[in-house]
Amino acid sequence: MADTLFTVVLILAKLALIFGVVLFMAAYLVLAERKILGRMQLRYGPNRVGPFGLMQPLADVIKLLTKEDFLPARADKWLFLVAPGITAVTALLVFAVVPFGPTIEVFGRTIPAAVVDLNVGVLYFLGVSSMAVYGVVLGGWASCSKYSLLGSVRGLSQMVSYELSLGLSLVPVIMMARSFSLHDIVMAQASVPFLLLNPVACFVFLICILAESNRIPFDLPEAENELVGGFHTEYSGMRFGLFFVGEYINLVVLGSLMTVFFLGGWHGPWLPPVVWFLIKVLMVCGLFIWIRACLPRLRYDQLMNLGWKVLLPVSLLNILVTGAVLLGLGL
Amino acid sequence: MSRHVFRDIRGTLQPFWVTLRNLFRKPVTVQYPEQKQQLPERYRARLILTRDPDGGERCVACHLCSAACPVDCISMQATEAADGRRYAAWFRINFTRCIFCGLCTEACPTKAIQVTADFELAGRDPLKLVYEKVDLLVDHCGNDNSYNFYHQTGIGVTAPRGENPQETKPMDVKDLMP
Amino acid sequence: MTATLIFYLLGAVALVTTALAIIQRNPVYAVIYLVKSIFALALIFYLLGAPLVAALQVIVYAGAIMVLFLFVIMMLEITPVSARKSSAPGWLSWTPVVLVALVLAVMTLLLIGLDPVAEQGIPRWHATPRDFGYALFNEYALAVKIISFQLSFAAVGAFHIGLTERRRARMEKDS
Ligand code: SF4
Ligand code: SF4
Numbered sequence: 250m251a252d253t254l255f256t257v258v259l260i261l262a263k264l265a266l267i268f269g270v271v272l273f274m275a276a277y278l279v280l281a282e283r284k285i286l287g288r289m290q291l292r293y294g295p296n297r298v299g300p301f302g303l304m305q306p307l308a309d310v311i312k313l314l315t316k317e318d319f320l321p322a323r324a325d326k327w328l329f330l331v332a333p334g335i336t337a338v339t340a341l342l343v344f345a346v347v348p349f350g351p352t353i354e355v356f357g358r359t360i361p362a363a364v365v366d367l368n369v370g371v372l373y374f375l376g377v378s379s380m381a382v383y384g385v386v387l388g389g390w391a392s393c394s395k396y397s398l399l400g401s402v403r404g405l406s407q408m409v410s411y412e413l414s415l416g417l418s419l420v421p422v423i424m425m426a427r428s429f430s431l432h433d434i435v436m437a438q439a440s441v442p443f444l445l446l447n448p449v450a451c452f453v454f455l456i457c458i459l460a461e462s463n464r465i466p467f468d469l470p471e472a473e474n475e476l477v478g479g480f481h482t483e484y485s486g487m488r489f490g491l492f493f494v495g496e497y498i499n500l501v502v503l504g505s506l507m508t509v510f511f512l513g514g515w516h517g518p519w520l521p522p523v524v525w526f527l528i529k530v531l532m533v534c535g536l537f538i539w540i541r542a543c544l545p546r547l548r549y550d551q552l553m554n555l556g557w558k559v560l561l562p563v564s565l566l567n568i569l570v571t572g573a574v575l576l577g578l579g580l
Numbered sequence: 581m582s583r584h585v586f587r588d589i590r591g592t593l594q595p596f597w598v599t600l601r602n603l604f605r606k607p608v609t610v611q612y613p614e615q616k617q618q619l620p621e622r623y624r625a626r627l628i629l630t631r632d633p634d635g636g637e638r639c640v641a642c643h644l645c646s647a648a649c650p651v652d653c654i655s656m657q658a659t660e661a662a663d664g665r666r667y668a669a670w671f672r673i674n675f676t677r678c679i680f681c682g683l684c685t686e687a688c689p690t691k692a693i694q695v696t697a698d699f700e701l702a703g704r705d706p707l708k709l710v711y712e713k714v715d716l717l718v719d720h721c722g723n724d725n726s727y728n729f730y731h732q733t734g735i736g737v738t739a740p741r742g743e744n745p746q747e748t749k750p751m752d753v754k755d756l757m758p
Numbered sequence: 759m760t761a762t763l764i765f766y767l768l769g770a771v772a773l774v775t776t777a778l779a780i781i782q783r784n785p786v787y788a789v790i791y792l793v794k795s796i797f798a799l800a801l802i803f804y805l806l807g808a809p810l811v812a813a814l815q816v817i818v819y820a821g822a823i824m825v826l827f828l829f830v831i832m833m834l835e836i837t838p839v840s841a842r843k844s845s846a847p848g849w850l851s852w853t854p855v856v857l858v859a860l861v862l863a864v865m866t867l868l869l870i871g872l873d874p875v876a877e878q879g880i881p882r883w884h885a886t887p888r889d890f891g892y893a894l895f896n897e898y899a900l901a902v903k904i905i906s907f908q909l910s911f912a913a914v915g916a917f918h919i920g921l922t923e924r925r926r927a928r929m930e931k932d933s
Pocket of ligand 1: 648
């Protein structure tokens with residue numbers, strides 16, 4: 250009994266820690282994004298609230314909290330209210346399996362540095378992330394507005410075209426690590442990260458998570474300058490805030506997954522593992538921000554073409570080649 | 581299609597270099613409340629009513645400015661002094677509507693209404709942006725220190741034709757002589 | 759004991775949600791119930807020691823097939839207006855949904871926290887991904903091949919139907 254209690258307390262503690270860290274990171278990623286984008290466009294970005302604008306996230310939260318929580322007249326009430334939660338929660342749920350450090354010893358027990366070390370971690374990630382699209386879709390549909398609906402439909406078709414390649418780009422990783430567990434995958438990269446062993450899979454994965462995060466160049470469901478705000482056109486106040494924060498949590502999560510699958514997780518010389526992990530995650534997030542500053546939005550059909558005609562064949566071929574090489578090496 | 585592949589690849593990679601370079605350049609932003617931009621001389625912002633070199637009001641309440649205004653934000657009441665000189669009993673510009681196009685200044689025959697470079701008009705109470713004559717009238721001649729409408733025209737038509745200063749004698753249209 | 763209880767509860771949830779999915783007038787709600795039913799099924803698979811199948815159930819059915827359903831529903835906008843403004847009182851429309859979601863969440867926590875699978879005597883990894891793969895490509899290899907042939911026929915057919923008249927004419931001329 251005491252054993253179970255200990256496990257439960259431990260899981261709760263880890264949950265609280267991760268929740269805090271991820272939310273904090275998400276809040277400051279918003280600021281970092283605005284500042285970096287600003288500098289890239291020869292502006293300063295927010296610099297008024299607090300020194301260097303460091304209190305800006307707080308100001309944003311206060312603003313969002315005090316705004317009117319608007320409900321469109323013909324909206325489907327409860328779906329409209331629930332949808333933002335789905336986005337934020339699924340993003341947070343994925344983080345449950347992300348290992349951010351090697352196993353640690355506490356009170357004579359080995360504890361994985363993740364909320365749970367699921368044996369099917371990769372599949373868990375794929376399953377939960379495929380749920381995330383429901384938030385976008387149901388939110389857009391429930392608003393009963395044509396812009397929102399268009400945003401949702403785009404979100405759906407976008408998801409259908411990249412989700413397959415996302416899964417397939419992870420197959421070589423699983424083949425090389427010979428395990429579905431994220432912890433084992435990181436351990437398999439102790440010497441060489443998979444980025445160097447299989448750059449094609451890494452590239453496909455990068456494009457797919459860009460699409461997964463609904464960011465430029467794949468921000469079709471939002472597309473401010475075509476669809477007003479896409480699926481969140483009708484949202485205001487904290488519900489919009491949930492969508493918004495969900496998107497940035499997603500950014501952190503996807504950055505961590507990129508780190509786990511291809512950048513060797515917490516492995517790295519000199520610095521403590523957790524620091525290495527954080528550095529790598531932030532680097533991936535920085536890359537995302539950089540990409541946002543550089544590329545224009547793809548068109549709907551271009552995205553479908555890219556997904557089905559380029560990424561899918563490439564990742565299938567990549568699986569074949571990886572399998573052949575692994576066989577040839579007798580691994 | 582394949583013709584453009586290299587162009588497309590270059591076009592995709594180039595922005596990364598440009599943005600990276602920009603990251604280390606100094607932003608062009610002027611930090612407004614602390615730093616102020618040097619505005620051009622002919623900047624159009626808050627309107628004023630100027631006086632002529634003698635210190636009298638220039639405006640003759642001819643309504644030309646209010647007719648020219650595209651957003652109809654000038655209103656006034658014309659009245660006449662004892663000597664027959666017209667002036668505005670009240671003169672009002674609603675700066676919440678003014679678009680600072682400057683058409684009123686071009687319409688004005690007396691150079692009474694002029695623009696200034698003072699653009700800091702923002703406030704919390706829109707009613708405070710309705711400027712009355714006292715707010716508009718200034719104690720200088722604006723951009724023209726010499727022009728005095730009444731020296732050209734006189735007040736009312738008291739002098740016979742051709743008797744005003746600088747006015748040529750009227751031409752006899754039935755005479756062929758120069 | 760716990761495992762049996764959870765099993766029957768999940769079974770009940772799956773049945774109820776499927777029934778609800780059928781009687782819904784609003785197709786979007788029907789899809790939501792169906793997704794929940796799929797979730798319940800996935801949890802049952804997990805309970806029976808087949809986490810891979812459980813994950814595939816969620817990824818493929820809830821994540822892909824249902825998304826396609828939603829896509830079609832939204833493209834056609836076949837939701838009748840009367841269904842949007844349901845005449846039933848508000849709580850009737852959302853209570854079952856929330857209830858079912860709650861039950862599913864609690865079940866998931868129980869499954870992960872208490873691990874009743876082991877207690878029941880079934881090894882947790884009764885069907886590992888490896889076993890699954892061996893079964894698929896050894897025992898059922900023929901079936902897998904037939905199905906993949908069918909899928910490629912379907913893909914070719916879809917391609918043919920998707921061709922516009924002009925492109926079809928051009929391709930026939932080329933060949
Ligand atoms: S500047 Fe333009 S808008 Fe303003 S008062 Fe003059 S004419 Fe009207
Ligand atoms: S400001 Fe000029 S245009 Fe307007 S009424 Fe006075 S004299 Fe006429």
